[in-house]
Amino acid sequence: MADYVHGYTEKETYRLTDQADTLSNLLHHDTCYPEGSSILEVGCGTGAQTVILSSRCPKSMITSIDISEESIRTARQRMVEQGIANVSFHVADILDMPFEDETFDHIFICFVLEHLHAPLEALASLKRVLKPSGTITAIEGDHGSFYCYPRSREAMAAVHCLIHTQERLGGNSLIGRQLYPLLQQAGLENVTVSPRIVYVDASKPHLVDGFSKKTFIAMVEGVEEQSLALNLIEKETWDKGIRDLYRATDYDGTFCYTFFKAVGHKARSPLTLRS
Numbered sequence: 001m002a003d004y005v006h007g008y009t010e011k012e013t014y015r016l017t018d019q020a021d022t023l024s025n026l027l028h029h030d031t032c033y034p035e036g037s038s039i040l041e042v043g044c045g046t047g048a049q050t051v052i053l054s055s056r057c058p059k060s061m062i063t064s065i066d067i068s069e070e071s072i073r074t075a076r077q078r079m080v081e082q083g084i085a086n087v088s089f090h091v092a093d094i095l096d097m098p099f100e101d102e103t104f105d106h107i108f109i110c111f112v113l114e115h116l117h118a119p120l121e122a123l124a125s126l127k128r129v130l131k132p133s134g135t136i137t138a139i140e141g142d143h144g145s146f147y148c149y150p151r152s153r154e155a156m157a158a159v160h161c162l163i164h165t166q167e168r169l170g171g172n173s174l175i176g177r178q179l180y181p182l183l184q185q186a187g188l189e190n191v192t193v194s195p196r197i198v199y200v201d202a203s204k205p206h207l208v209d210g211f212s213k214k215t216f217i218a219m220v221e222g223v224e225e226q227s228l229a230l231n232l233i234e235k236e237t238w239d240k241g242i243r244d245l246y247r248a249t250d251y252d253g254t255f256c257y258t259f260f261k262a263v264g265h266k267a268r269s270p271l272t273l274r275s
Contacts (some may be wrong), residue, residue: 022210024052026196027110027139027259035059037105041087041095043067043112044127053108054084063104065092078210092162106130110139113182114191117170121185132269136188138262142176145258146216148248155248158241160225162220168230176260188264200255212255217245 031053033039037060040198044050044064054062059164069091072215076089092098096117107126126136143163175182183191200207212262223243227233233241248255 003087005166021048022207022215023196023198023259026198027261028052028056031056031108031137033057033060033106036115037061038103039063040065040099040104040107040126040129042107042109043115044075044089044119045071046077049108049110050075050087051078051082051084054079058086060086062087063090064088065090065094065097067091067093070163070256088233090189096155097125097129099127102131102200103129104131105134105138111141113138114166114173114175115171119175119182120185121154121173123182123188127186127188127266130266132266134266136183136264136266138179138183138264139259140176140179141173141257141259142172145176145256147233147256148245149254150244150248154237154241154242155244156241157233157237158220158227158245161222161238164232165226165230178256179260179262183262183264186264187267189236189267191262191264193260193262195260196259198255198257198259200249201253202251207255208249211250211257213246216255217242220245 027144033056037057039053039057039060041050041053041062041064044066045068046063050062050064064075064087066075066089072089072091079085079087079089090098094112095118102189106129109126113122116122123136123138132138143159146159172178180191180193198207198211200212202208224238224242227238230237247253
């Protein structure tokens, strides 16, 4: 796995929660599994998406894993505080999961593939623990899809610092556009991908605050130290770029960004096909 470009700070935990809450309807209005399903959530982090997944599937059993023991502790505490009882947590590596073959009915992975050195290998690992006819749902962003108004060279330079920093750490913040071929190459069938566009202007104050400021700009701001250390940008250019991003959240500004949600199916077993 690549280093997590955003870090494991308390500020990042708040950002992830703001992101999950703000985008819940956009990304998860069609996230629904049959009652009684066994669901594996991969890369649950501090549980921001877990809360939403649990609310969408209250009568299913969810197993959530993450490589960070600290994040798992935070996620467990979050479930206790919110009275959620249908989730169990495990510290585990996506490439070395402690589960038998064909254990889960469905797999859910959100904002994780972008951080992996080998996303195709990860999907193959997930496919191993998925039952025949089960699904893998993958949700990813694509930082290259971002634009804003007023547009400035410095604002885009700051955003590109996020893209390049993640790339240097072995990740791929443009992976949203690649989900269809990735799931196909992993051997999944009937793959479908739907773009989820976030468009923000002053008529949507909840998105100005929750997405533009607390999700996207906060994410860019988080790589300032790395970007300057890597000489990706001059400090003066960086500062103006961040100011210009905030300028685009004013009454006459706009933001636009695209997420991608993919669903792929594992083939039915030969015995199932004959029955």
